[in-house]
Structure formats: structure tokens, C-alpha cells
Amino acid sequence: MSAVADDFAASHGLSRREFLRQLQALGGLLLVADGVHIAKAADAPKYGADGMPHGTVDNPLVFLTVGDDGWVTIVVHRSEMGQGVRTGMPLIVADELEADWSRVRVQQAPADEEKYGNQDTDGSRSTRHFLDPMRRCGAAARMMLEQAAALSWNVPPAEVRAVNHEVLHQKTGRKLSYGTLAKRAAKLPVPAASTLRLKTSDEFRYVGKGGVPIVDGHDIVTGKAQYGIDPWFKDMSFAVIARSPVLGGSVKQFDGNAATAAPGVQKVLQMPAPVPKATFHPLAGVAIIANSTGAAIAARKLLKIEWDDGANGSYDSADYRASMQESAHKPGKVVRESGNVDSALQSAPKTLEAEYYIPHIAHATMEPPCAVARIIAGQVEVWAPTQAPQVTREDVAKHLGVAAQNVTVHVTLLGGGFGRKSKPDFAIEAALLSQAMDGRPVKVTWTREDDLHHDFLHTVSVEYMKAGVGADGKVSAWLHRSVAPSLATIFAPNTNHEVGAELGMGFINMPYDIPNLRLENPEASAHCRIGWFRSVSNIPHAFAVQSFVSELAASANKDHRDYLLELIGPARKIDPNSLQDHWNHGESPQRYPVDTGRLRQVVETVTQEAGWGKKFARGRGLGLAAHYSFLSYAAAVVEVDIDEQGLIVVPRVDVAFDCGPQVNPERIRSQLEGAVIMGLSLALYGEITFKKGRSQQDNFHQYRVMRMNEAPADIRVHLIPATDWTVPLGGVGEPGVPPIAPALCNAVFAATGKRIRSLPIKDQAKRAT
Amino acid sequence: MELQINDQTITVVAEPDLPLLWVLRDLLGMTGTKFGCGMALCGACTVLVDGVALRSCVLPVAQTAGKKITTIEGVGTTAAGAALQGVWQQINVPQCGYCQAGQIMSAAALLQVKPDPTDADIDAAMSGNICRCGTYPRIRSAIKQAAHQAGQTK
Numbered sequence: 024m025s026a027v028a029d030d031f032a033a034s035h036g037l038s039r040r041e042f043l044r045q046l047q048a049l050g051g052l053l054l055v056a057d058g059v060h061i062a063k064a065a066d067a068p069k070y071g072a073d074g075m076p077h078g079t080v081d082n083p084l085v086f087l088t089v090g091d092d093g094w095v096t097i098v099v100h101r102s103e104m105g106q107g108v109r110t111g112m113p114l115i116v117a118d119e120l121e122a123d124w125s126r127v128r129v130q131q132a133p134a135d136e137e138k139y140g141n142q143d144t145d146g147s148r149s150t151r152h153f154l155d156p157m158r159r160c161g162a163a164a165r166m167m168l169e170q171a172a173a174l175s176w177n178v179p180p181a182e183v184r185a186v187n188h189e190v191l192h193q194k195t196g197r198k199l200s201y202g203t204l205a206k207r208a209a210k211l212p213v214p215a216a217s218t219l220r221l222k223t224s225d226e227f228r229y230v231g232k233g234g235v236p237i238v239d240g241h242d243i244v245t246g247k248a249q250y251g252i253d254p255w256f257k258d259m260s261f262a263v264i265a266r267s268p269v270l271g272g273s274v275k276q277f278d279g280n281a282a283t284a285a286p287g288v289q290k291v292l293q294m295p296a297p298v299p300k301a302t303f304h305p306l307a308g309v310a311i312i313a314n315s316t317g318a319a320i321a322a323r324k325l326l327k328i329e330w331d332d333g334a335n336g337s338y339d340s341a342d343y344r345a346s347m348q349e350s351a352h353k354p355g356k357v358v359r360e361s362g363n364v365d366s367a368l369q370s371a372p373k374t375l376e377a378e379y380y381i382p383h384i385a386h387a388t389m390e391p392p393c394a395v396a397r398i399i400a401g402q403v404e405v406w407a408p409t410q411a412p413q414v415t416r417e418d419v420a421k422h423l424g425v426a427a428q429n430v431t432v433h434v435t436l437l438g439g440g441f442g443r444k445s446k447p448d449f450a451i452e453a454a455l456l457s458q459a460m461d462g463r464p465v466k467v468t469w470t471r472e473d474d475l476h477h478d479f480l481h482t483v484s485v486e487y488m489k490a491g492v493g494a495d496g497k498v499s500a501w502l503h504r505s506v507a508p509s510l511a512t513i514f515a516p517n518t519n520h521e522v523g524a525e526l527g528m529g530f531i532n533m534p535y536d537i538p539n540l541r542l543e544n545p546e547a548s549a550h551c552r553i554g555w556f557r558s559v560s561n562i563p564h565a566f567a568v569q570s571f572v573s574e575l576a577a578s579a580n581k582d583h584r585d586y587l588l589e590l591i592g593p594a595r596k597i598d599p600n601s602l603q604d605h606w607n608h609g610e611s612p613q614r615y616p617v618d619t620g621r622l623r624q625v626v627e628t629v630t631q632e633a634g635w636g637k638k639f640a641r642g643r644g645l646g647l648a649a650h651y652s653f654l655s656y657a658a659a660v661v662e663v664d665i666d667e668q669g670l671i672v673v674p675r676v677d678v679a680f681d682c683g684p685q686v687n688p689e690r691i692r693s694q695l696e697g698a699v700i701m702g703l704s705l706a707l708y709g710e711i712t713f714k715k716g717r718s719q720q721d722n723f724h725q726y727r728v729m730r731m732n733e734a735p736a737d738i739r740v741h742l743i744p745a746t747d748w749t750v751p752l753g754g755v756g757e758p759g760v761p762p763i764a765p766a767l768c769n770a771v772f773a774a775t776g777k778r779i780r781s782l783p784i785k786d787q788a789k790r791a792t
Numbered sequence: 793m794e795l796q797i798n799d800q801t802i803t804v805v806a807e808p809d810l811p812l813l814w815v816l817r818d819l820l821g822m823t824g825t826k827f828g829c830g831m832a833l834c835g836a837c838t839v840l841v842d843g844v845a846l847r848s849c850v851l852p853v854a855q856t857a858g859k860k861i862t863t864i865e866g867v868g869t870t871a872a873g874a875a876l877q878g879v880w881q882q883i884n885v886p887q888c889g890y891c892q893a894g895q896i897m898s899a900a901a902l903l904q905v906k907p908d909p910t911d912a913d914i915d916a917a918m919s920g921n922i923c924r925c926g927t928y929p930r931i932r933s934a935i936k937q938a939a940h941q942a943g944q945t946k
Binding site: 105106438470733 | 929
């Protein structure tokens with residue numbers, strides 16, 4: 024960490040370690056904030072998992088055990104939130120281990136990064152970063168079992184081979200089961216990584232096949248699955264908290280007498296005062312602890328609290344939008360430039376401009392934030408649906424004033440994550456309340472209102488685009504200004520530009536072949552908690568760029584698909600550094616160039632599969648969008664059917680996706696199906712607005728999300744097979760979302776001639792008649 | 793107060809207006825039924841009361857006394873419930889899985905009245921159940937397959 028970074032950390036009141044951790048949590052080793060490049064490591068840069076706190080661990084003794092009974096237990100250290108990691112990671116280990124999947128059990132690791140390696144389950148990183156270490160775990164254990172068998176038979180190890188939970192002596196046909204060999208194998212040294220014999224891809228039994236049911240399926244459908252909201256003890260108390268409705272606000276005074284007297288209430292107490300920067304701290308407020316969550320919710324209504332709103336009490340999202348629009352029409356900080364945009368715009372025969380808007384979006388995980396904590400003899404135990412186990416452990420320890428080794432964080436299943444549950448404020452709350460109850464187990468549950476009022480919201484954004492177009496319809500000049508408060512504001516409140524990790528999400532790393540280009544990032548400040556939401560800044564950037572390309576194609580009277588392919592240009596591998604993207608999702612620019620050939624291929628595939636070019640009656644149409652994010656390539660074609668009232672029906676969506684090699688194609692498909700529906704949901708309805716610093720949406724009647732009767736029944740996912748397993752993996756959980764909103768809006772244009780530049784769509788699709 | 797839950801008689805002390813959801817989850821430790829919104833908007837808390845799908849987050853417990861309550865922990869004893877649970881696993885419906893208990897309860901209630909539901913029937917019965925992960929196409933498919941299976945075993 025450089026001196027500049029130290030200065031920055033000091034000026035923002037952060038400890039060096041805390042600052043580094045926060046940077047890394049953002050996924051960015053290089054952060055651009057306050058106009059300076061900081062945290063530029065003096066040493067050679069570390070990429071991928073090596074750049075994450077605690078990196079990776081590939082010790083089989085940490086990740087798997089083989090019992091005498093032959094059962095193999097595989098430890099998963101990443102959090103399951105529906106992306107399939109509890110199936111996918113053990114699948115990799117089991118495959119290299121040559122284990123029989125029907126004799127594999129999965130065990131969730133508690134928070135302990137020194138033991139397991141990095142556990143921050145975000146950034147679409149788990150499989151990308153842990154495929155190789157998990158393969159090495161499985162292969163090392165397999166070789167130890169083979170070695171044990173060879174010793175038992177007194178034959179050279181080369182003569183034995185592990186096959187489906189047994190080791191076979193090929194010459195004699197003798198076999199020993201894994202259970203029989205377990206004890207002897209465990210005493211052998213773990214072979215060095217350089218000596219491991221990994222499988223060739225044609226030897227895979229499970230990896231890439233997709234025939235394995237998800238490991239938690241039975242528990243989920245029978246109600247046995249344990250989420251963060253589910254741990255239950257006989258002597259447990261249940262809490263809800265009335266939190267400051269405004270970020271940075273505090274309790275001026277409160278009257279808890281009526282609440283204290285309500286049925287079932289055990290305690291009413293004030294939460295700790297707020298701190299200047301939000302980070303993951305609990306918000307100020309008043310907690311009600313009762314004998315049931317229902318009793319606590321009822322008693323909370325009786326609280327009389329006078330709030331001090333603080334500086335954000337005037338935040339109004341409509342006014343703020345206007346101020347962002349103003350900024351978007353003025354020059355801002357240049358973050359990438361080539362050629363001369365101003366003269367190219369002046370000399371262009373035609374120019375086109377457009378402005379796009381994306382509002383705040385709430386995660387609205389079906390399981391709201393919640394956690395359980397208890398303290399016995401100074402040992403703190405927390406059960407939490409957390410995407411960031413180690414951060415949870417450290418933050419709980421810090422807030423309770425105990426050492427981290429005295430805090431155990433049990434990672435439960437997550438009832439949805441989408442980035443919300445990377446911020447463990449809810450777990451800290453549970454721990455603080457247990458402490459206030461002398462260590463008794465306390466469960467904190469956020470009501471849906473709490474969730475929608477106090478989320479770490481997806482940023483709000485105005486994107487201004489202007490292009491110069493030649494007589495041939497080609498783009499000669501491209502100006503893009505992105506205005507959006509940064510998620511770094513929760514760590515450093517004065518941040519007023521997007522950080523590297525945000526700029527590198529489809530803004531500065533836009534790979535189109537345009538001679539004159541300038542990208543600017545005017546200032547923006549934050550007035551509510553901004554956090555990462557599935558796909559993060561790719562959502563506004565993709566919406567603007569992919570909508571604008573459609574507008575340019577229409578203006579040039581060209582087919583959108585052909586126009587997009589021409590703009591992408593020929594297949595080539597672009598060094599992200601040449602695009603001023605020094606972040607590149609934390610990955611090596613050599614290993615992960617931007618590959619326009621792969622981007623072309625998803626566009627070509629999705630349009631072909633969706634029957635691009637089909638003629639429809641007025642009111643129906645197809646829309647296209649493509650976007651590269653999280654090192655994967657995605658393109659979507661959305662079909663719409665819109666009636667006179669503007670009601671949008673989406674009968675079908677096609678997605679083409681290239682994430683490199685596919686470990687568990689079945690869960691990749693399910694992630695993309697879900698991405699389609701989440702993308703449509705946010706485009707059609709998703710919006711949190713603010714008045715007087717307060718979120719205006721209370722529950723699902725005001726913050727709508729897509730339902731069964733609105734969802735496309737026909738989602739077709741077209742996975743592009745990787746050429747081979749040397750291709751590095753891309754992410755899966757997030758890259759499916761960004762193309763959906765622009766593809767939908769482009770389809771609305773195709774069907775009705777109406778351009779949607781502001782989300783959510785709501786009733787904007789009424790046909791222009 | 794005495795409740796009939798999953799064919800068992802259970803005695804519980806609770807305020808009469810406490811929603812059934814919290815009686816199940818907090819007083820009895822039956823946590824399969826989930827909390828999602830508290831306003832009957834999302835369906836995560838769906839249970840069957842005398843075979844009808846109801847949102848337990850807004851259902852005062854006193855109103856369920858003497859009625860037959862079925863939760864996700866007990867729905868597998870019915871033919872439709874078992875078929876749904878089986879197909880749900882076969883085609884890997886869940887992602888995070890949190891809403892799926894409520895989805896299965898709504899689907900079980902649907903199959904009791906419509907053993908061979910149309911898409912419109914599925915829309916009508918299932919649109920009160922939100923899935924933020926977006927598993928709707930698989931839920932639709934699973935209901936049809938379970939209906940088909942149950943029909944064959946009759």
C-alpha cells in the first residue's frame with residue numbers, strides 16, 4: 024500500500040488494515056477516488072484469488088475427510104445463496120477424488136479465512152478462484168488413497184488407480200474401498216502441488232456434466248433447510264429495531280413505556296450512536312426484544328421516537344436526479360480518451376444524443392436481513408446468512424470489544440444475497456443485542472419495511488451519450504458521461520467519483536472500435552447507503568450503451584444486430600489497460616483480455632437462436648443487447664407483446680452466454696434464467712425513491728418485483744462451449760443481468776416505436792398512436 | 793390454545809391475535825414456514841388451513857383453533873405434496889430456496905382443486921408467491937409434471 028493510500032486512509036479516518044480490507048471487498052486493488060490513483064502496490068500486482076484477503080488454500084486435510092464407512096465429507100467455505108456453490112465446489116473435489124457422488128456429504132465452513140482462504144462470496148468469483156485449488160485438493164487426496172493401497176499391496180503406486188470410490192490394482196484386479204484405506208491414507212504426507220496428477224477433461228465424471236441434483240434440494244422442499252432466520256433455541260429472544268429513517272440520523276429522544284408494557288416484551292433499548300461513515304455499522308435506533316418476532320413488531324408500533332435526521336434529511340431523489348442531469352450536461356473528469364471527440368463531433372454530418380436514467384434499486388432478498396447470536400462464557404456465536412463470513416467475524420468482534428478468535432460465525436444458507444448480505448450490519452445487531460441480554464440467544468429479523476427503508480441500495484445513475492455519425496452511419500465520435508454516487512461512499516463519505524471497480528464495469532472497458540472517444544465521470548455525492556447489487560455498475564452502463572447502440576442503428580436505418588457487430592469490430596483480444604481499465608475484475612490483463620471474438624459470438628448465437636429478423640405485427644417485437652462483465656460474455660434477445668394500454672408481456676427470452684469452461688452447466692442455466700427475471704423485474708418495476716431523506720417504498724405493493732403471471736414462460740439459455748479447459752473461467756452469477764433491461768427496452772422500441780430511456784418502465788410503453 | 797398441526801394436537805400459549813407464522817416459527821420452533829413481508833404480499837409464509845392456502849403472517853392464531861393446519865413439514869404426507877416435493881428436486885427448481893416452502897404449499901392447494909391445472913390456473917394460484925431468484929419457469933414446469941405424476945398414480 025502506498026503512502027498516498029495511507030494518506031487517503033488517514034484522511035478518511037480508516038485504519039490501514041480496515042482500508043485495505045474495504046478496498047479488497049470492493050474487488051478493486053486499484054481505487055480511483057478523490058482524483059488520485061491510490062493503493063498502487065509497490066510489489067508485482069497480485070491477480071485473481073491471490074489478490075484477495077487470505078487468497079486460496081488447497082490442503083485436502085482442510086477441505087475433505089474420508090470416513091471408515093466410506094462417506095466423504097467435503098467442506099464448502101463459500102456462501103450458498105442460490106448460485107449453487109454448495110453443489111459446484113464439492114463436485115470439483117469429488118471429481119478429482121474419483122469419489123462416488125452418492126457417498127459425498129457437504130459441510131459448511133465457519134468463518135476462518137486463515138484456514139480456508141478467502142470467503143467473500145461476491146464478484147462472481149467462487150468457481151473462478153477456487154476451481155484449481157479444489158481440483159488440487161481432490162487430486163491430492165486421491166493420490167494419497169492410491170498410495171495407501173499400493174502400500175497395502177506392496178506394489179508400485181503406478182500399478183494402482185482410483186476408480187469410483189475404490190482403488191484398483193490393475194494387474195491382479197484387487198480392490199480396496201476408500202473407507203478401508205481412509206486411516207492409512209490420512210497418515211501419508213500430502214503430495215506437493217507440483218507432483219499432482221490432475222485429470223484430463225475427458226476423465227471428468229461430474230464436472231461439466233450437469234447431472235447432479237443440488238445438495239440442499241431435499242432439505243429445501245421439506246422445510247428442513249437452515250437459513251439465517253431459522254436457528255431456534257428454547258430460551259431465545261426475538262428482536263426488531265426501529266432504525267433512523269435517514270442515513271446518518273440519530274435518536275434525539277424516545278419514549279418506550281408503551282412498548283415496554285406490550286405483551287411479550289422483554290426489553291427496550293437504544294442502539295449505539297451512529298458513526299460518520301456508514302461502512303457496515305448498524306444504524307442508530309431503538310430495539311425491542313420480545314418472546315416472539317410478532318410481539319416485537321407489534322410493540323415497535325408503540326414506540327415514540329424523535330429523530331435527528333442529520334445532513335441527509337433533505338435528500339429528495341427527484342431533485343437529486345435533476346442535479347445529476349445538470350452534471351451530465353457539463354464536462355466531467357476524463358477517465359478515458361482517444362482521438363479528438365470535440366472536432367469529430369463538430370465535423371460529423373449527424374450527431375445523436377440521449378440521456379438514460381436508472382433509479383436506486385433494492386435487493387429485496389426473500390429472506391430479509393436477519394441473524395442469531397449468543398454469548399456463553401465470553402465465546403460469541405453468530406448464525407448469519409452472510410456473504411462475507413470473515414468480515415462478519417471481525418466486525419462483530421470489533422463492535423463487542425472481543426478478540427476475533429472468540430467469535431464463531433456459523434454460515435447458514437442465504438435466502439437470497441445479491442450483494443446485500445455482504446454487509447453484516449444485521450449480524451452485528453444480533454451480537455450487540457445478545458450482549459445486552461447477558462448472552463442469551465437473540466434473533467434479529469428485519470421486516471420487509473426495514474429492508475426497503477435501510478438497504479445498501481444500488482446506485483442511482485444518469486448516463487449521457489452523444490455520438491457523431493458519418494454519412495455511412497458509422498460512429499466517428501463517442502462521448503459518454505456517467506454520473507452516479509459511488510459505493511465507496513460507505514467507506515469514504517467524501518468520495519465523489521466512481522472508483523476503478525465501478526468504471527471498469529462496462530464503462531471505460533467498452534471495447535467498440537471507435538476512432539474518437541471520450542468518457543467522463545462528473546462528480547456525484549451519496550445521501551443514502553450505496554452498496555453493490557448483483558451486477559453493480561454494469562446495470563446502468565449496459566443500459567445506456569446498449570440502448571444507445573440501438574438508437575444509432577435505428578437512426579442509420581440499419582439492422583441492430585448488424586450494426587452492433589460492426590461496432591464491435593473484428594475479433595481481437597484487447598488489453599484492458601489500453602482501455603484505461605486497470606482493474607479488470609482483479610484479474611490479470613494477459614490472462615483475461617477483452618475478447619471481441621467471444622462478444623461477437625454471443626451476439627451471433629443469440630440472434631440466430633431467437634430467430635432474429637422475424638417479422639411481427641405492430642405491438643410485438645424483438646430487442647437485442649450484449650454486455651461483457653465479470654469476465655463473461657452475455658447477449659440477450661427479449662420478445663415483447665404489448666397491448667394498447669402499454670401492458671408488456673414477455674413471452675420469450677433467449678440468452679447466449681460464454682463464461683469459458685462450465686463446471687456445473689445446470690446451475691449456470693438456472694443463474695441465467697434467474698438473471699433474466701431479475702433483469703426484467705428491475706426494468707419494469709424496480710425503484711426506490713426518497714423524500715426528506717426517507718425511502719418511500721414500504722413493502723412489495725410499492726416495490727414491485729416480477730411474479731409468476733408476469734414472468735416469461737419460455738427462457739432459452741444457449742451456453743457457448745469453451746474450446747478447452749485452459750480457457751480461464753468467467754463469472755456466472757452476475758453477468759446475465761446487465762443485457763436484459765436494454766434488450767427489453769429495445770424490444771419495446773421495435774414493437775411500438777417508443778424509446779424508453781428512464782427506468783423503471785412502468786406505464787411508459789403505451790403505444791404512440 | 794390447542795392447534796392441529798400436521799395431524800398432531802399441539803398446545804401453545806399465545807396472544808390470540810399473534811399471527812400463526814410467529815406461533816409456528818418462534819413459539820414452536822417449526823421454522824420451515826418462512827417470513828417474507830408480513831402483509832400477505834409474497835406468499836413465503838403460506839400454510840394450508842383446512843386445505844386452503846393462507847398467508848400465516850396475517851392470520852391471527854385464534855382463527856386457526858380447531859382447524860387442520862398443514863405446513864411444509866407435513867405436506868409430504870399428501871399425494872400431491874409428495875409428488876411436488878419429488879419433482880421439485882428432480883428438476884432442481886430452487887435457487888436460494890427460501891420461498892420454495894411457500895411455493896410448494898400454494899401448489900399443493902392448487903392441485904387439490906385442479907388436479908390438471910392450466911397455465912392460467914397456475915398463474916392464478918401462484919402469483920401471490922414471489923421468488924426473487926426467478927425460478928418461475930421451473931415452478932410452472934414442476935407443477936405440471938407433478939400433476940401428471942399424481943394423475944398417473946390414481
